[in-house]
Amino acid sequence: MRWQWKLGTFAGIDVFIHATFLLLIGWIGYSYWLQYGTIAKVVEGILFILALFLCVVLHEYGHALTARKYGVKTRDITLYPIGGVARLERMPDQPIEELWVAIMGPAVNVVIAALLFVYLYLSRGIVPMTDLTVASGSFLARLMAVNITLVVFNLIPAFPMDGGRVLRALLAMRMDYVRATQIAANIGQGLAFLLGLFGLFNNPFLLFIAFFVWIGASQEASMVQMRNSISGIPVTHAMQTQFETLSPSDRLDRVVSLILAGSQQDFPVVEDGQFVGVLTRDDFIRALSQQGQNTPVADVIRRNVPTVDSHEMVEMALMRLQESGTKTLPVMHRGSFVGLVTSENITEFLMIRSALKTAGATAPPTA
Numbered sequence: 325m326r327w328q329w330k331l332g333t334f335a336g337i338d339v340f341i342h343a344t345f346l347l348l349i350g351w352i353g354y355s356y357w358l359q360y361g362t363i364a365k366v367v368e369g370i371l372f373i374l375a376l377f378l379c380v381v382l383h384e385y386g387h388a389l390t391a392r393k394y395g396v397k398t399r400d401i402t403l404y405p406i407g408g409v410a411r412l413e414r415m416p417d418q419p420i421e422e423l424w425v426a427i428m429g430p431a432v433n434v435v436i437a438a439l440l441f442v443y444l445y446l447s448r449g450i451v452p453m454t455d456l457t458v459a460s461g462s463f464l465a466r467l468m469a470v471n472i473t474l475v476v477f478n479l480i481p482a483f484p485m486d487g488g489r490v491l492r493a494l495l496a497m498r499m500d501y502v503r504a505t506q507i508a509a510n511i512g513q514g515l516a517f518l519l520g521l522f523g524l525f526n527n528p529f530l531l532f533i534a535f536f537v538w539i540g541a542s543q544e545a546s547m548v549q550m551r552n553s554i555s556g557i558p559v560t561h562a563m564q565t566q567f568e569t570l571s572p573s574d575r576l577d578r579v580v581s582l583i584l585a586g587s588q589q590d591f592p593v594v595e596d597g598q599f600v601g602v603l604t605r606d607d608f609i610r611a612l613s614q615q616g617q618n619t620p621v622a623d624v625i626r627r628n629v630p631t632v633d634s635h636e637m638v639e640m641a642l643m644r645l646q647e648s649g650t651k652t653l654p655v656m657h658r659g660s661f662v663g664l665v666t667s668e669n670i671t672e673f674l675m676i677r678s679a680l681k682t683a684g685a686t687a688p689p690t691a
Contacts, residue, residue, distance in 0.1 A: 327342060327343040327344075328340040328341060328342045328343060328402060329341055329343075331403075334385075335385065335388075335389065337385070337388055337398050337400065337401055337410075338399075338400040338401070339381060339400070339401045339402075339403070340400055340401070340402040340403070341402070341403045342402055342403060342404045342405075344404060344405050345377075345403050345404060345405055347405065348373065348405040349370055349373065352369050352370055352373050353366045353369060353370055355369070356368070356369035356370075368463070371463075372463060372466065372467070375463075375467055376467065376470055377403055377408070379432075379433060379436055379467070379470070379471055379474070380403065380407055380408040380474070381401065381403065381408055382432050382433075382436065383408065383429045383430070383432050383433055383474065383478075384401045384408045384409070384410040384429065385401070385410075385432070386428040386429040386430075386431060386432035387410045387412070387425055387426070387428060387429045387486075388401065388410045388412070389428075390424055390425045390428040391412050391416065391425045394416045394417075394418075394421045394424075394425070395416075396412055396413060396414055396415070396416055396425075397412070397413045398410050398411065398412050398413070399411040399412070399413060399649075412425075413643070413646070414643060414646075415489075419492075419493045419494075419496035419497045419501070419504075420493070420497070422489060422492070422493040422496075423489075423490060423493035423494065425489075426486045426487075426489035426490045426493060427486065427490055429478060429486050430474070430475045430478045430479055430486055433471040433472075433474045433475045433478075434471075434475055436467075436468075436471045437468050437471040437472050437475070440464055440465075440467060440468035440471070441468055443464065444462075444464060444465060444468065449462055449464065449465060450465070451465055480515065480537075481508070481511055481512065481515070482508075482511065482512030482513075482515045482516060482537045482540070482541060483508065483509060483512050483537070483540045483541040483543075483544040483545075484536075484537075484540030484541075484543075484544065485537070485540075488508055488509075488512050488540075488541065488544070489508075491508045491511065492504050492505050492508040495507055495508060501548065502548055505544060505545055505548040506545055508541075508544075509541040509542065509544055509545035510541075512537055512538075512540070512541035513537075513538050513541045513542070515537065516534045516535075516537040516538040516541065517534070517538075519533060519534040519537065520534030520535070520538075557637060557638045557639075557673075558634070558635065558636075558637060558638070559632050559633075559634060559636050559637065559638050559640070559641045559655055559665055560634050560655070560663070561638070561673065562638050562641075562665060562669050562670050562672075562673035563634075563655045563662075563663035563664060563665045563669065564663055564664040564665070564666070564669055565662070565663045567588055567591075567592070567664055568582050568586070568588055568591060569591065569592050569593070569594045570591045570592070570593045570594070570603060570621050571593065571594065571595060571621070572593055572595050572600055572620070572621055572622035572625070573620065573621070573622065574620070574621045575617065575618050575619060575620055575621065576608065576611060576612050576615075576616070576617045576618070576619045576621065576624070577617040577618065578621075579591065579603065579608055579621070580612070580617060583605075583608075589604075589605040589651070589652075590602055590603065590604045590605060590651060590652035590664075590666070591603045592652075592654055592661065592664060593621060593622075593625045594661060597660075597661075598661070599631075599654050599656070599661035600625065600627065601625035601626050601627040601628075601629055602625060602626050602629050602650070602652055602654070603621055603624055603625045603626075604626065604650070604651065604652070607624050607625075607626065608624065611623070611624040626650070629648070629650060629653065629654065630644050630648045630650070630653060631653060631654050631655070631656045632644060632653050632654070632655050632656070632665055633655070633656055633657070634655055634656065634657040634662060634663075638665075638670055638673070641653060641655075641665045641670070642667065642670055645665075645666070645667055651666055651667065652664055652665070652666050653665050653666075
């Protein structure tokens with residue numbers, strides 16, 4: 325179970341809400357009830373949070389629509405209690421493009437805050453920021469203040485915030501992308517340490533934010549380092565060539581035997597020497613529990629699976645795995661099915677390659 329529900333599709337991008345978001349709504353409603361004791365105030369509090377997260381969605385669309393301009397698709401946008409996440413298929417190739425993608429999210433909040441300021445100014449609703457809290461003050465004034473806070477928070481120069489990507493893009497204009505990422509990640513972790521130290525003596529919630537920033541910076545640096553390490557390596561070096569195959573006429577009881585006898589999780593389905601599709605472990609377990617072991621494999625397989633050509637590079641295979649959301653992709657050579665590639669294969673290949681480098685070997689093993 326994915327624990328999220330689709331709210332709709334806007335501008336060609338699916339928007340989801342995670343189940344944990346409902347906990348935030350419940351907590352806000354309960355907090356307002358304890359403070360004010362009226363249904364009207366509870367509804368007002370929930371509406372304010374919903375308005376806030378509408379601003380968050382618009383923020384994510386700022387990233388997504390700018391990325392689309394550079395040919396980068398967005399898989400979806402998901403709302404969590406701590407904010408929104410737009411899953412881009414990849415980051416733009418040029419640093420200046422990444423800069424624009426990163427900065428357009430906070431820019432949306434700047435526009436929202438500016439529009440609210442103009443309205444409040446004309447209607448004489450401007451009050452000092454010190455008079456506003458999340459629960460007190462006029463609805464629009466609080467919404468303006470929150471948007472300003474979102475801008476400031478997101479422009480902190482640390483991953484995974486937008487400011488970290490802005491910093492990386494600016495550094496990458498003058499140096500290697502990997503080095504730029506490492507410097508930006510180090511700066512982010514340094515800020516996380518200071519934030520955590522401050523939170524230790526003042527606000528324990530800052531410790532959570534510091535941990536979030538530290539992990540985000542570490543993951544970004546590791547991901548870029550991995551992509552750099554597989555650059556220029558043919559997919560044939562990291563693909564599986566020994567595996568079991570299925571026929572569309574096979575039944576799930578054969579799959580049970582194959583899984584129990586070995587460690588293979590996903591099975592390519594071949595008919596008359598031609599690749600037909602893939603039976604994934606998740607689909608197999610679901611069909612086995614719902615339909616039984618006499619179900620034909622043909623009723624369960626995924627047929628429209630993206631493929632990787634044997635002449636393509638490992639980095640392209642990894643990108644296609646991420647884009648498709650599948651764990652296994654078939655490798656084709658001149659239209660013929662020759663192997664499988666998975667993220668686990670790629671990871672194992674990198675581990676072996678690293679070990680060989682340490683031992684002084686000049687080349688990794690090939691398939």
